[in-house]
Amino acid sequence: MKKIKSIVLFVLVAVIASMLAGCGESKPSINVFNWGDYIDEGVLKEFEKEYGVKVNYSMYATNEDLYVKLKQGGESFDVIFPSDYMIERMVREGMLAKLDKDNIPNLKNIDKSFFGLDYDPDDEYSVPYMWGTVGIIYNKTMVDDVVDSWDILWEEKYKDQIIMLNSQRDTIAVALLKLGYSMNTRNIDELEEAKAELIKQRPLVWAYQGDEVKDTMVGGEAAFAVVWSGDAVAMIRDNPDLEYVIPKEGTNLWFDDMVIPANAKNKEDAEKFIDFMCRPDIAAKNADYIGYSTPIPEAIDLLPEDMKNSKVAYPSEKEIENTEIFRDPMDIVVEYDRIWTEVLSGE
Numbered sequence: 595m596k597k598i599k600s601i602v603l604f605v606l607v608a609v610i611a612s613m614l615a616g617c618g619e620s621k622p623s624i625n626v627f628n629w630g631d632y633i634d635e636g637v638l639k640e641f642e643k644e645y646g647v648k649v650n651y652s653m654y655a656t657n658e659d660l661y662v663k664l665k666q667g668g669e670s671f672d673v674i675f676p677s678d679y680m681i682e683r684m685v686r687e688g689m690l691a692k693l694d695k696d697n698i699p700n701l702k703n704i705d706k707s708f709f710g711l712d713y714d715p716d717d718e719y720s721v722p723y724m725w726g727t728v729g730i731i732y733n734k735t736m737v738d739d740v741v742d743s744w745d746i747l748w749e750e751k752y753k754d755q756i757i758m759l760n761s762q763r764d765t766i767a768v769a770l771l772k773l774g775y776s777m778n779t780r781n782i783d784e785l786e787e788a789k790a791e792l793i794k795q796r797p798l799v800w801a802y803q804g805d806e807v808k809d810t811m812v813g814g815e816a817a818f819a820v821v822w823s824g825d826a827v828a829m830i831r832d833n834p835d836l837e838y839v840i841p842k843e844g845t846n847l848w849f850d851d852m853v854i855p856a857n858a859k860n861k862e863d864a865e866k867f868i869d870f871m872c873r874p875d876i877a878a879k880n881a882d883y884i885g886y887s888t889p890i891p892e893a894i895d896l897l898p899e900d901m902k903n904s905k906v907a908y909p910s911e912k913e914i915e916n917t918e919i920f921r922d923p924m925d926i927v928v929e930y931d932r933i934w935t936e937v938l939s940g941e
Contacts, residue, residue, distance in 0.1 A: 623648035624672040624863050627663070629850070630655060630805045632675065632724075634883035641870050647863045655804050656761050664689060670857050672864035678849045679763070679920035681720050682713040686924065690719045691854045697865035700872035708889040711849065712919065720851035721868050724886040726823035726907070727914060728764055728846045731830075731838045736817040744772040744841045747818060748791070753798045755817035757810060760802040762934035763920060764846065765792065768820055771843045778921045785926070785933060792937040802938070811836060822848070824886030827907050831885065831900070838906045840913060847917035881907075 626638075630653040638649045654660045657680040664671070664684075676684060684690045695701060698721065708722040732741050736755065739746060747756055747768070758765050767777035769788035779785065800816055807819050812833045821829070826838035852868045854861055870876060877893035880886075887907045888894060894902055901907060923930055 678713040682922040722889040757819035827885035844916040
């Protein structure tokens with residue numbers, strides 16, 4: 595009897611020891627750093643459940659914020675979502691890791707037109723996530739003019755009814771396009787003219803906003819806002835009085851991609867995460883939730899009819915023929931910072 599008790603006791607001790615050892619083991623994790631309100635967070639739970647990898651998720655507001663965060667160090671990320679020109683800069687500065695495409699078989703789902711773009715011509719570092727345009731959204735009940743030009747954002751009659759993007763690159767680009775210049779100009783005189791236009795406009799501007807612009811426009815608090823097309827889709831869905839236009843002077847055609855920082859601590863699971871995000875069902879959930887445009891045709895087929903047929907989210911080739919893709923202003927970044935500071939201070 596004592597022998598049986600001893601055996602039972604030994605087994606119990608072994609089981610408890612095993613359980614305690616298991617409690618001490620931490621499951622693998624990845625740190626994901628993304629734009630605000632730019633994913634259906636339910637898919638993060640799906641990834642965790644499917645792969646047994648914890649996702650530590652945090653957000654940033656602009657490409658410049660992301661860049662500064664990475665440059666400061668002290669915290670490493672495994673997957674980030676920069677835009678085209680920022681990817682170009684990060685590649686040049688050795689901040690990104692080359693991808694092992696064998697670990698991302700779902701790349702085959704992405705439309706081929708999204709590969710070979712100037713910011714990553716050999717597709718070594720980036721995988722397309724979302725794309726779109728920049729334009730004007732306006733409230734049809736508050737505006738009695740034809741809206742087809744950037745000029746309307748300088749109309750005195752709409753003082754305190756105008757919202758500009760709290761983004762130096764996008765807002766300076768609006769002024770450059772209004773003046774008939776390339777939004778990628780490196781001509782300092784042209785950039786100074788754009789600055790002067792924005793300073794002249796500043797008394798008319800109610801606010802410079804980021805993600806909060808959606809609530810502002812849906813709530814009818816302003817007549818106009820410069821927005822990214824995906825945000826426009828979400829706003830129009832919530833307030834049918836809103837309409838989105840691409841001005842005749844042209845605009846930015848942008849791309850946000852998934853990349854892995856060079857100092858990532860878990861590249862293997864980061865590539866699993868990128869591959870997961872390229873699955874049509876997952877891409878469709880993200881596109882439907884945030885309103886932005888997926889580069890995955892099969893995902894588009896899974897979207898609700900209003901999203902699938904949205905000309906805001908999926909404009910025709912003709913509608914986007916007068917667009918430019920941002921290039922990295924590598925040699926004049928200091929000038930951009932100076933101009934933006936002077937615009938915001940009204941100098």
